[in-house]
Amino acid sequence: MLAGAALQAVVPELARLRIAVFRDWPYLYDGSEAYERDYLQTYVQAPGAAVAIARDGAQVVGASTCLPLTQAQPEVRAAFDAAAIDIARWLYFGESVLLAAWRGQGIGVRFFDLREAHARTLGLLQCCFCAVQRPDDHPRRPPGEQGLAAFWTHRGYSRRPELVCRMSWRDIGEATETEKPLIFWSRAL
Numbered sequence: 001m002l003a004g005a006a007l008q009a010v011v012p013e014l015a016r017l018r019i020a021v022f023r024d025w026p027y028l029y030d031g032s033e034a035y036e037r038d039y040l041q042t043y044v045q046a047p048g049a050a051v052a053i054a055r056d057g058a059q060v061v062g063a064s065t066c067l068p069l070t071q072a073q074p075e076v077r078a079a080f081d082a083a084a085i086d087i088a089r090w091l092y093f094g095e096s097v098l099l100a101a102w103r104g105q106g107i108g109v110r111f112f113d114l115r116e117a118h119a120r121t122l123g124l125l126q127c128c129f130c131a132v133q134r135p136d137d138h139p140r141r142p143p144g145e146q147g148l149a150a151f152w153t154h155r156g157y158s159r160r161p162e163l164v165c166r167m168s169w170r171d172i173g174e175a176t177e178t179e180k181p182l183i184f185w186s187r188a189l
Contacts, residue, residue: 001050001114003043010053011040013060021097025142026134028171043094046071048122052114054098054107062098064111066091066118069128076130079163079184090186091119093129112155116189125189127157130165130182157185 002010015036022029043049046067054062069077069090080087096111119127131148134141149159163184168177 001052001118003050005044007040007049007051008044010051010060011037011044014040014051014063017060017063017097017099018095021099023172024100025140025145026132026147027169028140030170030172030174042071042073043067048091050115050118052111054102054111056102061102062096062107062111064096064115065094066115066127067094068092068122068124075167076165079130079165083163085163089124090126090128091115091122091124093127095129108151109155119189126186127189128160128163128184128186129157130163130184133181133183152185155187157187160184160186 012033015033018036018040019029019031019033022031043051043065049065049067049071051066052064053060069080069087069092072092072094076092077087080090093115096108098107098111116127119125152159161183163186165182165184166179167182168179170177
């Protein structure tokens with residue numbers, strides 16, 4: 001797990017990794033490296049934030065972020081505020097990004113293990129993350145796409161449809177940003 005100055009050193013690599021992975025389904029994100037570098041400063045600067053890094057030699061092939069929910073973006077906190085849930089004991093998993101060639105090798109499991117252990121070190125008893133919701137008939141949905149719900153459920157996370165975050169970004173091939181709903185998943189440690 002990296003934090004602070006140690007994390008700052010890999011921000012350029014993480015920015016490129018996020019853009020590469022989030023171009024794929026279901027995010028379809030058409031991002032910029034400048035935006036990503038700025039976004040990642042939250043994890044460099046926020047007290048309690050950490051990022052797990054997966055490498056193949058010197059190359060960063062995956063990363064998984066987390067920070068106390070109290071330090072998360074306003075859009076993320078808003079879902080909990082609207083539901084009158086006290087966020088003081090929660091760790092928020094911002095994202096996990098892993099290049100396709102390294103998937104299915106247990107790295108995603110390790111990312112969850114590391115972030116949950118980090119929550120315990122901070123004395124936080126709840127973990128959560130949110131996932132974008134795309135319509136079943138979305139034209140870019142890959143045939144037979146199953147998503148990660150079974151994996152998350154196996155890890156002990158429950159879908160929380162009453163907790164919805166809304167974020168905007170520009171999809172690949174689109175001229176403007178559009179708002180997307182993201183549904184939360186959570187687990188008590």
